[in-house]
Amino acid sequence: MERILIGVILAIGAVFVALTLVIVANKAWRETVSRYRERRRRVLEPVVLEFVHGEESSLVEALSGRVPPRDRAVLELILLDHVQRVRGIERERLGRALEQVGLIDEYLEGLESHRWWKRADAAEKLGLAGARRATDHLVRALDDDEPDVRMRAAKALGAIGGAASVRPLVRALNEPTRWSTIRIADILTSMGGEVVDELTALFPELSVPGKVAALEILTRLRPLRTVNWLTLRLSDPETDVRARACHALGSIGHPASGPPLVDRLQDPEWPVRAMAAKALGRVRYMLAIPDLCVALRDREWWPRANAAEALRAMGEPGIEALERMLDDDDNYARHQAVLMLEQSGVIDRRVDQLAGARDSERHAAEEWLARLVRVGQTGRLRELSAAHPDALVRQTLQRLLPPEDVSREAPVGS
Numbered sequence: 001m002e003r004i005l006i007g008v009i010l011a012i013g014a015v016f017v018a019l020t021l022v023i024v025a026n027k028a029w030r031e032t033v034s035r036y037r038e039r040r041r042r043v044l045e046p047v048v049l050e051f052v053h054g055e056e057s058s059l060v061e062a063l064s065g066r067v068p069p070r071d072r073a074v075l076e077l078i079l080l081d082h083v084q085r086v087r088g089i090e091r092e093r094l095g096r097a098l099e100q101v102g103l104i105d106e107y108l109e110g111l112e113s114h115r116w117w118k119r120a121d122a123a124e125k126l127g128l129a130g131a132r133r134a135t136d137h138l139v140r141a142l143d144d145d146e147p148d149v150r151m152r153a154a155k156a157l158g159a160i161g162g163a164a165s166v167r168p169l170v171r172a173l174n175e176p177t178r179w180s181t182i183r184i185a186d187i188l189t190s191m192g193g194e195v196v197d198e199l200t201a202l203f204p205e206l207s208v209p210g211k212v213a214a215l216e217i218l219t220r221l222r223p224l225r226t227v228n229w230l231t232l233r234l235s236d237p238e239t240d241v242r243a244r245a246c247h248a249l250g251s252i253g254h255p256a257s258g259p260p261l262v263d264r265l266q267d268p269e270w271p272v273r274a275m276a277a278k279a280l281g282r283v284r285y286m287l288a289i290p291d292l293c294v295a296l297r298d299r300e301w302w303p304r305a306n307a308a309e310a311l312r313a314m315g316e317p318g319i320e321a322l323e324r325m326l327d328d329d330d331n332y333a334r335h336q337a338v339l340m341l342e343q344s345g346v347i348d349r350r351v352d353q354l355a356g357a358r359d360s361e362r363h364a365a366e367e368w369l370a371r372l373v374r375v376g377q378t379g380r381l382r383e384l385s386a387a388h389p390d391a392l393v394r395q396t397l398q399r400l401l402p403p404e405d406v407s408r409e410a411p412v413g414s
Contacts, residue, residue, distance in 0.1 A: 036070075037073065037077070040070075040074045041074050041077070041078060044063075044074055047062055047063060048062075048079065048097070049082075050062065052082070052086070052090050052093050052094060052097075059096075059097040059101065060101060067101050072101065072103075076101075076103055079094055080098075080125065080128055080129075083095065083128050083130075084128060092130070095129045099129070103125075103129070104131050104133070104134065107122040107125050107126050107131070108126070108137055110125075111126075111134075111137050111141055116144075116146040116148070116149055119144065119146070119149045120146065120148045120152045123138060123141055123149060123152040123153040123156050124152045124156060126138060126156050127152070127159040127160060128156075130159060131160065132162065134156075134160070135162065135164045135165055139153075139157070139164070139165075139168045141153035142168055150178075150179070151180070151183060154169060154172065154179075154187055155187055157169055158187035158188065162194070163194075166191065166195050167198055167202065169187060169188055169195075170188065170195070170198050170199055170202045170206075170214070171202065173185070173206060173207075173210035173213045173214060174205075174206055174207050176209050176210075181209065181210075181213050184213070189217050189221060193221065193223060195217065196218070196221060196223045196225070199214045199217060199218065200226065208238050208241065211238070211240075211244075212240050212241065212244050215230075215241065215245055215248050216244060219247055219251045220251075222253075224252060226248075227249065227254045227256055227257055230248050230249050231245075231257060233245035234246065234249075234261075234263075234264055239271060239272060242267065242269070243272045244275070246264055246272060246275035246276045246279045247275050247279060249279050249283070250279025250280070250281075250283060251279075251282065253284075254283070255283060255285065257279070257285075258280065258288060261276045261280050261285070261288070262280065262287075262288050264276035265277060265280075265288075265292075265294070265295050265307075270298070270300035270302060270303055271302070273295065273300070273303040274302035274306045277295050277307040277309075277310050278310060280310050281306070281310025281311070281312075281313035284313060284314055286314060288310075292307045292310050292311050292318075292321070293307075293321050293324075293328075293333070296308060296325055296328070296330070296332065296333035296337060297330040304332060304336045308336045308337065308339065308340035312344050319341070322337045322340055322341055322344075322346075323341065323346070326338070326371045326372065327371065338375055347372065347380050348384070350365050350369055351369065351388065351393060352393070354366065354369075354390075354392065354397070355393050366400065369400055370400055373400055373401060373402070378401055381397055381400070381401060384397055385398050
């Protein structure tokens, strides 16, 4: 029994010793490889940079016609590192170098690996390389079972660009359960103007969420040539599509979109009315001022709020329209006008005029503030009646305010 116990202890000790030796050997090997690659990088990197900025047609020729197998990993690291830092012709030359040393073929094989992380890594590297001949392979990778592979393939297609890359990404907007619509929209937006024609051409094939996402992309890109196309979307049967089309037109800001946006202020759905009002403010369509004043009477808060903000965005004519609305018969319109005049600093400026040197200026300000009191929105006036630094202004406000609105305690120095 004692011998068996000793044998077990010796066996366990031997296993631990063996594991220790393996760990030490593995670490030594990795450090050796790392030092070798650092040395080779110092040798190879100047050659690569000279190729990138020079006239040589082939990196392999610049490397004396051959790439030793031990240098492939070092060369790959250098090329992938620099390809992320440059643009234009330098990036194209680095992508061509990856092709010349056979790494693109290696990545294409990696897309077929049974291990999902190798497929994901291969997709990402093909995107960095800008390998256009990998487009079809990456499109197939969009149907991969692993979400990370699909997303890296999508990002790679976005980096490669071209119509063949755009179409499958646009169609991916149709599948919000399989894709993160926000991330796909970000990828398409990053591709710039080349996606616009495909978005408009494939728009009828998209689901409602896909259409909304497509319109959001156009909102970010602001392509002027889509104004007429977006105007037609204002008559779409879907509420979200009409609302997003209004938003896109406002983002572009072309004056021609003013009249159709005014028409949408009468839309039966309040989100469309709200977005139309907001867009008119961004377009600064001055002829819409009377219609925006009417929109201040909307029964829904967002259309009223956006209409008031749009009037403020139109400068002095819009502010004057808000001031006229203080005498409106509609309680909603009056309150919304007061809120926007307060946010715009108009109320504070009128209060400051009570301390003006001219009697006419003080009298006009007092009459204007009396209108505000009649509206019943006296919150800001109550604050100023207690906190304004000018004693005469405080006294005038306390006189204008109804007794229940006057501060109970006059501030020190009044």
